Amino acid sequence: MGFADKIEAAQSHARGDHRIAHLYEQWLSGSPKYTTQAKDFAYGELGSAPMAGPRALRASEGGMCPRMRVMRLIGFRQAKPTPSLQNIFATGSFLHLKWQMAGLSAGWLTECEVPFYAFDGLVRGKADAITEWGAVVDFKTAGSYFYRSFAAAPKPAHVDQVIAACSALGRTKAHLIYENKDNGAYTEHVIDVTDEMIERVRTDAEVAAEAKAAKRLPPILEDCASGDSRQFKGCFFHEQCHGADLTATFEGMWDK
Ligand code: SF4
Numbered sequence: 001m002g003f004a005d006k007i008e009a010a011q012s013h014a015r016g017d018h019r020i021a022h023l024y025e026q027w028l029s030g031s032p033k034y035t036t037q038a039k040d041f042a043y044g045e046l047g048s049a050p051m052a053g054p055r056a057l058r059a060s061e062g063g064m065c066p067r068m069r070v071m072r073l074i075g076f077r078q079a080k081p082t083p084s085l086q087n088i089f090a091t092g093s094f095l096h097l098k099w100q101m102a103g104l105s106a107g108w109l110t111e112c113e114v115p116f117y118a119f120d121g122l123v124r125g126k127a128d129a130i131t132e133w134g135a136v137v138d139f140k141t142a143g144s145y146f147y148r149s150f151a152a153a154p155k156p157a158h159v160d161q162v163i164a165a166c167s168a169l170g171r172t173k174a175h176l177i178y179e180n181k182d183n184g185a186y187t188e189h190v191i192d193v194t195d196e197m198i199e200r201v202r203t204d205a206e207v208a209a210e211a212k213a214a215k216r217l218p219p220i221l222e223d224c225a226s227g228d229s230r231q232f233k234g235c236f237f238h239e240q241c242h243g244a245d246l247t248a249t250f251e252g253m254w255d256k
Contacts, residue, residue, distance in 0.1 A: 017190045018187075018188040018190075019131075019133075019175070019188075019190075020103075020108070020131070020137065020175050020177055020188055021177070021186060021187070021188045023103075023106060023108045024099070024102055024103075024186075026106075027102050027105070027106040028102075032102065032105070033105065034101050034102075034105045035104065035105040037104055037105075038100075038101040038102075038104040038105045039101070041100065041101065041104055041112055042097050042100075042101055045097065045100075045112075045113060046097075048113075051115055051124065051125075051126060053115075053117070053124065054121065054124075055073065055075070056073070056117065056121055056122055056123055056124040057069055057072075057073055057122055057123045057124070057205050057208055057209075058072065058123070058124065058125060059116075059118065059123050059124065059125025059160075059161045059164040059165060060125055060157075060161050061157070062123070062157055062160030062161050062163070062164055062201055062204065062205075063156045063157035063159070063160040063161075063204070064157050065218075065221055065224075065231075065235065066204075066207070066208060066211070066218035067217050067218040067219065067220060067221070067237075067241065068235055068236075068237050068241075069208050070208050070211045070212055070217055070218060071217065071237045071240070071241070071244075072237070073208060073209075073212050074212055076237055076240055076244075077240070078236035078237055079236045079237070079238070079239060081236075091141065091181060092141045095139065095141045095179055095181070096128060096139050096141075099128075099129075099139045099177065099179075100112040100113075100128065100129055100139075103129060103131075103137075107132060108131055108132050109129045109130065109131060109132070109137070110130055110131070110132050111129065111130045112128065112129045112130075113126050113127075113128065113129075114126060114127040114129075114130055114165075114169065116164075116165055116168035116169055117168060118164040118165070118167045118168035118201075118202075118205075119164070119167065119168075119201075119202045119205045119206070122202075122205040122206065122208075122209050123164050123168075123201075123205050125161065125164060125165060127162075127165040127169060130169070130171075131175070133173075134171060134173070135171060135173040135174055135175055136162050136165045136166050136169060136171050136173070136174040136175070137174070137175045137176075137177065138158065138161060138162050138165070138174065138175075138176050138177070139177045139179070140155075140158060140176065140177065140178045140179070141178070141179050141180075141181050142178060142179075142180065142181065143180070143181055143182055144180055144182045144183070147178060147179075147180040147181075147182075147185070150178045150187075151178060151180075151185075151187045153189075154176045154178075154189040154191070158176055159176070159191055159197075160201050160204070162174035162176060162191060162193070163191070163193050163197045163198055163200075163201045164201055164205075166193040166198070167193070167198045167201070167202070171193070172192065172193050173190065173191070173192055173193065174190070174191045174193060175188055175189070175190055175191075176188065176189045176190075176191065217244060220241060220242065224238070224241065227242060
């Protein structure tokens with residue numbers, strides 16, 4: 001960990017309740033060994049299929065481009081991730097397992113990959129874990145460029161994701177753990193979920209569902225208007241975004 005990251009981690013620790021970071025450090029400082037429960041979980045997780053069930057908005061896309069959320073909800077085909085993006089996803093998945101196995105082995109996590117439907121089935125997702133004190137946990141990984149901003153404040157979309165999970169699972173506290181893939185630094189944000197937060201995220205989901213019902217796509221983001229921004233090129237739906245004519249192109253797809 002470099003000097004700047006040490007300062008950043010110290011400042012972050014000073015900002016609030018970093019119970020999971022503390023427990024993880026305790027576990028690492030001892031003689032860490034994975035329990036049979038943790039190994040069984042990892043084995044099952046590596047062979048698991050995507051969550052089945054009715055189509056719904058993804059909790060992990062809360063707060064993201066409304067047009068993209070509705071396109072996915074309708075059933076627009078998304079672009080296949082490139083091998084290098086798949087590699088990034090795989091790294092993230094294994095870093096998740098690392099935290100989950102540590103927490104299960106030490107006992108401060110009681111369940112992992114807990115499926116949920118929130119807001120009367122409008123939103124679905126999986127909570128990465130539940131703590132022994134009943135909080136939702138989500139683990140995120142990022143390279144140094146994004147990690148610095150996430151360490152200062154959690155990404156709003158990630159906050160919306162844990163708000164949906166807390167609403168569905170009847171929890172009021174969430175921990176967001178960010179790990180820097182480049183150097184192993186990590187930090188923690190604790191979110192006390194209020195009724196107002198839940199209502200805001202519920203309203204976003206209802207607006208997306210209404211857009212689908214009205215056969216109306218939310219507008220193209222300003223950033224994506226020119227078609228050459230990082231946001232545009234990074235969107236799985238960018239090839240179909242501009243000029244999508246819903247009634248002509250997607251007649252008959254609405255109830256799938
Ligand atoms: S390309 Fe941009 S505006 Fe279009 S769906 Fe994706 S993020 Fe949204």
